[in-house]
Amino acid sequence: MNASHSYLQLFYAVYSKDLTLAFRQRAEIVNPLLFFLIVITLFPLAIGPEPALLARMAPGIIWVAALLSTMLGLDKVFRDDFNDGSLEQLIASAYPLPLTVLAKVLAHWTITGLPMVLMVPVFALLMNLDTQLLTATLLTLLIGTPLLSFIGAIGAALTVGLQKGGILMSLLVLPLYIPVLIFATSAIDTSSMSLAYGGQLAILGAMLAVAAVMAPLAISSALKVSVS
Amino acid sequence: MWKWLHPYAKAERAYQLCNTLLPYFTVFTVVSLVVGWVWGLAYAPADYQQKDSYRIIFIHVPSAILSMGAYSSMAIAAIVALVWQLRNAELAVVAIAPVGAAMTVIALVTGAAWGKPMWGAWWVWDARLTSELILLFLYLGVLSLYHAFEDKKSAGRAACILSIVGVINLPIIHFSVEWWNTLHQGATITKFDTSAIDPSMLWPLFVNIAAFAGFVGVVTLIRLKNEILQREKHRPWVRNLVSRG
Numbered sequence: 001m002n003a004s005h006s007y008l009q010l011f012y013a014v015y016s017k018d019l020t021l022a023f024r025q026r027a028e029i030v031n032p033l034l035f036f037l038i039v040i041t042l043f044p045l046a047i048g049p050e051p052a053l054l055a056r057m058a059p060g061i062i063w064v065a066a067l068l069s070t071m072l073g074l075d076k077v078f079r080d081d082f083n084d085g086s087l088e089q090l091i092a093s094a095y096p097l098p099l100t101v102l103a104k105v106l107a108h109w110t111i112t113g114l115p116m117v118l119m120v121p122v123f124a125l126l127m128n129l130d131t132q133l134l135t136a137t138l139l140t141l142l143i144g145t146p147l148l149s150f151i152g153a154i155g156a157a158l159t160v161g162l163q164k165g166g167i168l169m170s171l172l173v174l175p176l177y178i179p180v181l182i183f184a185t186s187a188i189d190t191s192s193m194s195l196a197y198g199g200q201l202a203i204l205g206a207m208l209a210v211a212a213v214m215a216p217l218a219i220s221s222a223l224k225v226s227v228s
Numbered sequence: 229m230w231k232w233l234h235p236y237a238k239a240e241r242a243y244q245l246c247n248t249l250l251p252y253f254t255v256f257t258v259v260s261l262v263v264g265w266v267w268g269l270a271y272a273p274a275d276y277q278q279k280d281s282y283r284i285i286f287i288h289v290p291s292a293i294l295s296m297g298a299y300s301s302m303a304i305a306a307i308v309a310l311v312w313q314l315r316n317a318e319l320a321v322v323a324i325a326p327v328g329a330a331m332t333v334i335a336l337v338t339g340a341a342w343g344k345p346m347w348g349a350w351w352v353w354d355a356r357l358t359s360e361l362i363l364l365f366l367y368l369g370v371l372s373l374y375h376a377f378e379d380k381k382s383a384g385r386a387a388c389i390l391s392i393v394g395v396i397n398l399p400i401i402h403f404s405v406e407w408w409n410t411l412h413q414g415a416t417i418t419k420f421d422t423s424a425i426d427p428s429m430l431w432p433l434f435v436n437i438a439a440f441a442g443f444v445g446v447v448t449l450i451r452l453k454n455e456i457l458q459r460e461k462h463r464p465w466v467r468n469l470v471s472r473g
Binding site: 161168 | 310362365366368369372373376377382385386389390392393394396397400401404405407
C-alpha cells in the first residue's frame with residue numbers, strides 16, 4: 001500500500017474489501033439473519049402463542065435475538081485477516097490503525113446489523129406488533145446495533161489470537177451490552193405508553209458517539225496485543 | 229514521584245516492598261477484624277425493627293464497598309501498566325482480580341441471606357443487586373481472559389485492556405440499572421455528619437470496612453508476591469531466594 005493514499009481512500013478500501021468478501025460468501029450474511037428468525041420463532045413456542053402476551057414481550061425478544069445474532073458474526077470480523085496475516089500488515093502499515101478498525105467495524109454492521117434492522121418489520125408481523133411499537137423498535141435498533149458492533153469488536157479483538165475465542169468473547173462482551181439493552185427496551189416501553197421516548201434515544205445516541213470515538217482505540221491496542 | 233516510583237518497576241524491589249508491607253497489613257487486618265466483628269456482632273445494639281438480622285451489614289456492606297474498591301484499584305493498576313509499560317502493574321491486576329471477585333461473591337451471598345427474611349426472596353431484580361452481579365461477570369471476564377492466553381505477557385496486557393474497558397462501562401451500567409428498577413435502600417453512610425445510621429452501629433461498621441480493606445491488601449500482597457516469583461522464576465535473585473530457603 002502506497003503511503004500517498006488519503007485516509008478516506010484507506011477507509012473505503014478496507015470497507016469495500018470486507019463487503020466484497022461477505023457478498024462472495026453469502027452464508028455469512030444470511031446465517032445470522034436465519035439465526036435471528038429462529039430465535040424469534042422459538043419464543044412463541046416456549047411461552048405460548050397468545051397475541052397480547054407476544055405483543056408485550058416482542059420488543060424484548062427482538063432485542064435479545066438481535067444481540068445474540070450480532071455476537072455470531074463478531075468472531076469473523078478479525079479472524080480471517082488474522083489467519084491469513086493481513087491483520088499484521090494492517091498494523092504494520094503507515095496508516096492509523098483506529099481508522100482501519102473503524103472501517104472494519106462499520107463493514108460488520110453493514111453486513112449483520114443493517115439487514116437485521118431491515119428485517120424487523122417482517123418479524124413484527126409474526127409477533128403482532130403495532131406500528132407505534134414497531135417504529136420505536138426500529139429506531140432503537142438503528143442506533144443500537146452499530147453500538148453493539150463497536151462494543152463487541154473490542155471483545156473480538158481481545159480474543160482473536162486464541163484458538164477457542166468464541167465463547168470467551170461472549171462472556172466478555174455480553175455484560176457490556178446490558179446498558180444498551182436497558183435503554184433500548186426502556187425506550188420501547190415508554191413508546192408503548194404513548195409517551196415521548198426521545199430521551200432514551202438521545203442517551204443511546206450519546207453512547208454510540210462515545211463508542212465510535214473510544215472503541216477503535218481500545219480495539220487497536222487489543223489487536224496489537226493479540227498479534228504480538 | 230517518578231523518581232521515587234521507578235525502582236519498584238524492578239521485580240526484585242517490588243517483591244521486597246511486598247515483604248516489608250505485609251506484616252503491617254497483617255497485624256492491622258487481624259486486629260481490626262477481631263475488634264470490628266466482636267463489636268459489631270456482639271456489642272452493637274440490635275435494630276428496633278430488624279432485630280439481630282441487621283448485623284449482617286458488618287460483613288455485607290464492607291464486602292460490597294471493597295468489591296468496587298478492588299475493581300477501581302485493578303483498573304488504576306491496568307492504566308499504569310499500559311501507560312508506563314510496567315510489568316509489575318500487570319501482575320498487580322492479576323493479583324487483585326480474584327480477590328475482588330471473592331468480595332463480590334461475599335456481598336451477593338450475604339445480601340441474599342439477608343434478603344430472604346427481610347424482602348421475602350433470595351433474589352430480586354433490583355438495580356444494586358443487578359449491577360453487583362454484572363460486576364462479578366466483569367471480574368470473571370478479566371480472569372478467564374487472562375487464563376485463556378498461553379503467553380502470560382500478552383495475557384496480562386489483554387486483561388489490562390479489558391479492565392479499563394470495564395471501568396468505563398461500570399458507571400454506565402450502574403446508572404442504567406438504577407434507572408431501570410430500584411428496591412434496594414439508598415445509601416445510608418455517604419453523608420457522614422447527617423448519617424441515617426446511629427453512631428453505635430456506624431463505628432463498628434467503619435472498623436469493619438477498614439478491616440476488609442486491610443484483608444484485601446493482605447491477600448493481594450501475597451498473591452502479588454507469588455505472581456512475581458512465578459514470572460521471574462528464571463532470574464538469579466529468585467534462585468538465590470529459593471536456595472537460601
